[in-house]
Amino acid sequence: MAERDLVVDVRGLKKYFRVRQTLFSKGYDSPWLKAVNGVSFQVSPGGTLGIAGESGCGKTTTGRMLLKLEDPTEGEYRFNGRDVTHVKRRELRQFRRQAQMVFQNPFEALNPRFTVYRSLLEPLLIHGIGSRPEQEQRINAAMERVGLKPPNTYYEKFPHQLSGGQLQRIVLARALIVDPIFIVADEPVSMLDVSVRAGVLNLMQEITASMQLATLYISHDLSLIQYLCDDTAIMYLGQIVEMGSTDAVLASPEHPYTQALVAAIPVLDPETEPPEVKIKGSVLSPIDLPEGCLFQNRCPYAERICRSEEPPLESKQSGRSVRCHVVN
Amino acid sequence: MALLDVRNLKVHYRTLRGANRAVDGVSFTVEKGRSLGLVGESGCGKSTTVNGIVRVMPKNAFIPEGEVLLNGTDLVSLPESALRSIRWRELSLIPQAAMDSLNPVYLVQDAFLEVLRLKGGMSKAEALDRAQHLFQLVGLDIRRLKNYPHEFSGGMKQRAAIALALALNPKLVIADEPVTALDVIVQRQVLNEIRRLREQLHISLIMITHDISVVAETCDDIAVMYAGKIVERGRTAAVLQNPLHPYTMGLKNAFPDIRRGRRTLISIEGAPPSLLEPPAGCRFAERCPFALDVCSDVEPTLEEAAAGQVAACHRLDEVDELQTRAQEVETWQNVI
């Protein structure tokens, strides 16, 4: 696909935060926390990319940078052919229509003092879209699209009167109402009960496919990524360690960390012995990172080179990229 | 005799709008050395059930009915003072996010010393010794005893919570969502630890979780709760392979299993009923694709339909057909 057709194109995106360690340390000599440490990927219209990894791996910060809620420390972010890396807040009007978000906690994502109607009207008011009747039409259409029928029975409801599944549908409707081309969904169902999760997932899948949206799913849950995403990137300590088509990455993980992640997923069948998780120890502090591979302290296959030289994310012919000296 | 025998336990909450019947007649047993997984969705009463068992409840909760027999002693009618000597020694509870509720200005070791000295009557030296032994038992560095709770990672916190629960050699440990907040690799490590300890120490375990795959990995038996009642109970393997209750079938449909590859997940439409005024018949009837008229009028009782496996459903005799139909997406659409 030609580059100009990409919705999201990030290269070498980094986000460092200053950490204030003690009360008296001055801002400029406090250490950096490397939350995101150089990630690159592309999402095309209709494409779904999943970013998976454990808490603290930088997946959420990456999502926030893509929505321009956070400015990158370094790197380049092209959105729909335009460089938006350093664009100011008030020049983002068009971007704010085109990039939308589905939040993790539907109980928090809607203003508790807004009715459902008011919540859905809000983006239309902000962007000055439509006359009154047109606005109502849009709201109706968005609500029907997310399966809340008939819409007017929900108009006057407040968030606390609705269930988690219904709220998440409204959050989705709010994202869709401005006709976006890109959606970031950060753990879209982790706060929902299992029995209603599937409904929301199926809905998102159907909508992003039919509207040809570029979608970025962020989740710690590989089974969810498997269910929704064409491509998967596994993040560890701010870096992508493996990326490729979801089916390939999950069926035959190559990076030792991905292997451990996949093996650690609980097995639903009690008769089957769960596979062994080979890695040990815990994640390094993102404040004080060593030379070489960031996974070296937990890797069962680590060699001398892993402690001295940082492995590059190497792309192979199969379309898979892996950041590992041993595998490559 | 079973180690724990819960009979028709009810735990209700007084609210401004009447009694909330959060747990409404729950019965199960836990044999010595076995583990039971109590699963269900938020608000189904699983946590309230164990709070009722150990009688650590909010002020507005009360037990209108039921027995909790631990080694033949009824905990419900026991005075608070007698109950206090049973907690920690006979049974201990690992609350959700147990370590986060420790006082942040005390060392982790202080929590251990308090339990061991106050409840166990040990001297300080004995207690320190025991605390170190417990830390080794769960695979934690004993130097970590001198840390503050916030210096522990999520996995270490859960290990420490388990060690604390084991302080006075209880026969029964109840764990409320012990791995929920953990990352998947740490979750696996903690689950392995729990399994190893159970085999090593021959303790019984009740584990509360919303995640059936966690039960599948750690528990011999499973009890599925819905809206304050147990709807199905049996061996974990049997229940997951051959679910008898439509709700269990639905849960299984909705649960993604990465090892079985991509298949369409099916949700159960709707939400559980209000427990302020629960429906007269089956509490799942409203969301059940197989509900008949009788289901909304008559409450089904738990009946044995397979060896050691009970379920509360009026259509148990058609279970084969229901299982087949439950796997079709259309079955679950437009139920409500």
Added chain:
Amino acid sequence: MLSAVRGVYAFLKNDKFAMVGAAIYVFFILLAILAPIIAPYGPDEMIRVDGRLAFNHPPSSQFWLGTTNMGRDVFSQLIFGVRPALMVGFTAAFFVVVAGTLVGLLSGYFGGWADSVLMRLADVAFGIPFEPFVIVLVGFLGPSVWNIVLAMALLLWRDTARVIRSQVLSVRQRAFVEAGEVSGASHLRVLFVYIMPNILPLSFLYGSLAVGWAILTEAAVSFLGFGDPNTISWGYMLHDAYVSQALSRGSFNWFVPPGIFIMLAVMAGFYIGRGSEEILHPKLKRV
């Protein structure tokens, strides 16, 4: 705005103490409006009975609470005293709440240097002892009720600002505020449409506390003799009773009633305010 009022009403309905506090305010407001009808005499009217000044009368059917040494009716003074009390209370509270809320909102939302400047200003305000400041200011600008109000407005915004700021910091973190940003809402819109409605109930509660504070302060300043000589307030009554040695004469009918009214007014403010904990932390709410 409307929903905030609704929130306050719902809160009053659930908290019996707050209900009592609100009832006391309503009672005072009615007294203030109906004062000329209820009070049998003017507040500074020197009453003559049979041509003689009726001074130091004990309570009777004619003078319910007796008279002062200048022959003024204590009951009428008490009733008319509600007016300056409420005027001072509500105007001071209004300025305190508006200033405190604005400072808290701006400081909490924008952070950075705006936050630093505003919060250092609050520190300065905290450093100034309150009552001496009022007395000095009134000494400079002349004794008037409005100068007392001004003095309070200059200092008392600090408490409200601090509390509102910390509340803004926590509301700002909530996902629905971020959702507003994702939708493209401007700073002002996020501040006033998303954040402010969620902190207004707290402002109202601090306002009710400020009413009590202001009444108490006016009384204290007047009692010390720095009050407005042309306004008969409860503090003025106490001052008057004190300098004419009503205490040593045991004229309880003169100085006890204004004391009780001051106490009621302050108490009402605190009864309403004590529920603020529950609004801040809804999880503490009794079930």
